[in-house]
Amino acid sequence: MIEGWREFVRSNFIYSFSRAPVAIGSFVIASSLILFAIAAPFISPYTPYDPATLNLMNGFSAPLAPNAFTGDVFIFGSDDQGRDILSTILFGMRISLFVGFSAVFLAMILGVALGLVAAMAGGVIDAIIMRVADIQLSFPSILIAMLIYGIAKGITPPEMRNEVAIWVLILSIGLSDWVQFARVVRGSAMVELQKEYVEAAKLIGVNRVAIAFRHIFPNVVPSVLVIATISLALAIISEATLSFLGVGAPPTQPSLGTLIRIGQGFLFSGEWWIIFFPSLALLLLALSVNLLGDWLRNTLNPNVGIK
Amino acid sequence: MELSLFQYLIRRALQSGVVLLVTGLIAFSMFRFVGDPVENMMGQERTDADIELLREKLGLNDPFFIQYWNFLADAAQGDLGISFRQGRPVVEVLIERLPATIELASVSAFLAIIVGITLGVYVAIKPFGWITNTVLTVSLIGVSLPTFLIGIMLIYLFAVELSWLPSFGRGETVQIGWWSTGLLTVSGVKAIILPAVTLGLYQMTMIMRLVRSEMSEVLNSDFIRFARSRGLPEQKINFRHALKNTLVPVITVTGLQLGSIIAFAIITETVFQWPGLGLLFIDSVQFVDIPIMASYLMFISLMFVSINLIVDILYVMIDPRLRIGEAS
Numbered sequence: 001m002i003e004g005w006r007e008f009v010r011s012n013f014i015y016s017f018s019r020a021p022v023a024i025g026s027f028v029i030a031s032s033l034i035l036f037a038i039a040a041p042f043i044s045p046y047t048p049y050d051p052a053t054l055n056l057m058n059g060f061s062a063p064l065a066p067n068a069f070t071g072d073v074f075i076f077g078s079d080d081q082g083r084d085i086l087s088t089i090l091f092g093m094r095i096s097l098f099v100g101f102s103a104v105f106l107a108m109i110l111g112v113a114l115g116l117v118a119a120m121a122g123g124v125i126d127a128i129i130m131r132v133a134d135i136q137l138s139f140p141s142i143l144i145a146m147l148i149y150g151i152a153k154g155i156t157p158p159e160m161r162n163e164v165a166i167w168v169l170i171l172s173i174g175l176s177d178w179v180q181f182a183r184v185v186r187g188s189a190m191v192e193l194q195k196e197y198v199e200a201a202k203l204i205g206v207n208r209v210a211i212a213f214r215h216i217f218p219n220v221v222p223s224v225l226v227i228a229t230i231s232l233a234l235a236i237i238s239e240a241t242l243s244f245l246g247v248g249a250p251p252t253q254p255s256l257g258t259l260i261r262i263g264q265g266f267l268f269s270g271e272w273w274i275i276f277f278p279s280l281a282l283l284l285l286a287l288s289v290n291l292l293g294d295w296l297r298n299t300l301n302p303n304v305g306i307k
Numbered sequence: 308m309e310l311s312l313f314q315y316l317i318r319r320a321l322q323s324g325v326v327l328l329v330t331g332l333i334a335f336s337m338f339r340f341v342g343d344p345v346e347n348m349m350g351q352e353r354t355d356a357d358i359e360l361l362r363e364k365l366g367l368n369d370p371f372f373i374q375y376w377n378f379l380a381d382a383a384q385g386d387l388g389i390s391f392r393q394g395r396p397v398v399e400v401l402i403e404r405l406p407a408t409i410e411l412a413s414v415s416a417f418l419a420i421i422v423g424i425t426l427g428v429y430v431a432i433k434p435f436g437w438i439t440n441t442v443l444t445v446s447l448i449g450v451s452l453p454t455f456l457i458g459i460m461l462i463y464l465f466a467v468e469l470s471w472l473p474s475f476g477r478g479e480t481v482q483i484g485w486w487s488t489g490l491l492t493v494s495g496v497k498a499i500i501l502p503a504v505t506l507g508l509y510q511m512t513m514i515m516r517l518v519r520s521e522m523s524e525v526l527n528s529d530f531i532r533f534a535r536s537r538g539l540p541e542q543k544i545n546f547r548h549a550l551k552n553t554l555v556p557v558i559t560v561t562g563l564q565l566g567s568i569i570a571f572a573i574i575t576e577t578v579f580q581w582p583g584l585g586l587l588f589i590d591s592v593q594f595v596d597i598p599i600m601a602s603y604l605m606f607i608s609l610m611f612v613s614i615n616l617i618v619d620i621l622y623v624m625i626d627p628r629l630r631i632g633e634a635s
Contacts (some may be wrong), residue, residue, distance in 0.1 A: 138611060139607075139611060140567050142570070142571075142574075143570045143607070146573070146589075146592055147600070147604060149592060150591070150595065150600050151600075153592070154341035154597060237453045240453060240455075241453055245574065245577050246577075247589065247593060260459070264459060267459070267463060267467060268467055268474075275459065282456070290451055
């Protein structure tokens with residue numbers, strides 16, 4: 001265990017990380033935002049969705065200025081209901097990140113499984129899976145996500161829609177995003193399948209499932225990790241876009257996109273902070289994860305092609 | 308296996324047909340299985356016999372593929388059902404909204420191509436210098452920003468702070484037959500600027516980067532060096548020889564992007580409350596207006612499939628190298 005850690009620290013990976021200021025910077029920003037989001041219930045100054053703690057008199061406080069009626073100070077200001085913007089951002093980031101991570105996880109499981117199956121089965125199954133992937137890839141994924149969201153919304157009964165909205169969102173982003181994983185996994189698996197050790201494993205009678213997981217899968221892990229990181233940035237933006245358009249997170253569980261949607265209503269009346277700080281948080285989150293993904297791709301596996 | 312151009316075209320056309328049939332099937336299944344059509348049409352007072360009669364009349368008792376066939380036949384004749392929310396034929400609603408989206412998409416594609424190619428050529432010719440650096444940095448940031456944030460930023464700057472341009476709507480429109488255009492009035496032209504820039508920005512950066520990489524490659528090739536050694540003027544080398552040879556990939560990529568411009572118009576139209584198809588689609592998703600959703604799906608896939616097909620055909624026709632021995 002300790003030996004493994006030492007090896008990791010001495011590896012090329014850590015060496016090139018320590019020489020890349022952009023990678024270090026984005027790693028620090030991304031991981032601290034994620035930590036803030038996880039710790040939101042403990043560190044946030046207010047509980048924004050508990051009506052008992054809200055005071056309507058606190059509405060529209062400017063950032064860092066004491067409120068005219070109550071004298072309360074909000075670092076990032078407050079919204080029309082007197083909610084602290086910083087707290088809504090922390091809780092909103094939680095939802096954005098939860099949706100992002102879950103959607104990428106779903107896409108990853110689906111894509112890796114279908115990619116492995118396509119590579120190992122070959123023939124008609126391979127052709128069908130990859131054709132579906134091609135078709136899906138020719139449409140923008142945000143469009144597919146919207147469509148899946150709409151259909152899922154149509155199927156669920158109206159009184160349950162708010163409760164399941166988050167899961168529908170995860171499903172629609174996850175299902176729209178598996179193609180990259182499947183393509184890359186299939187490609188790497190095809191290469192591995194040609195190699196002699198796989199032939200040898202087949203000869204001594206190892207079954208196909210074991211070959212797929214024990215021998216093929218470890219070889220595709222680096223590429224899968226790279227795609228997962230880049231997909232996370234895309235999933236966070238997709239989630240924000242869907243929520244901004246009003247077809248995402250419900251008003252009862254606002255994500256960063258929902259907060260920006262709400263803030264847009266106050267753009268003209270001069271309360272710029274209601275939209276500015278959530279946008280900034282979204283920007284930092286998406287940009288840092290994106291830069292980290294780019295760096296990972298260049299370091300780990302320069303051959304993974306992502307559009 | 309060698310394929311002639313003709314065989315290749317037939318095969319691509321067949322593939323496109325299959326894609327359309329599949330999206331049609333999805334659209335049909337949405338109509339048929341999301342919500343019960345009989346439930347939607349009948350009032351509270353009804354008997355089982357009434358329901359059975361209506362099911363028979365609507366053809367809901369026919370085998371699945373007969374129903375699917377009838378649906379396709381109706382759709383081909385322009386009968387896409389009636390919007391749940393507006394109570395009007397879907398085709399009527401779509402045609403009413405179409406001009407707004409087409410105008411927005413064309414203006415932004417035009418902007419993207421003109422500005423993208425100009426900047427791309429400039430950056431390739433002068434790879435060092437502060438203008439190049441600024442353009443490249445700004446484009447990198449522009450690509451990483453979500454479209455709706457760019458829209459909001461533009462609204463804040465040009466509509467709220469400077470109040471030069473309107474932040475929503477199409478301005479005054481002029482009716483020409485069934486086509487309503489906003490491009491003939493001053494307020495209409497003012498209204499299209501911000502949405503078109505927002506929508507075209509991503510494509511613009513893409514075209515710019517593409518032109519830049521293609522140009523730098525061509526500028527290093529032997530025939531350009533030869534042109535230089537012949538003493539041709541720099542201007543002529545850059546535009547006559549180099550730019551011409553970069554245009555093939557630029558045309559194909561731009562063509563393929565046209566479809567995504569229409570799709571991403573959904574976001575831009577929502578930000579700017581632009582009364583086009585995208586805004587209609589978002590409203591239909593929010594209110595679960597299945598006929599509109601399904602028809603939009605069919606419309607957009609028809610659009611994508613035909614654009615892909617046309618671009619593929621053009622590609623093979625422009626570049627003769629692809630014609631000989633097309634390997635399968």
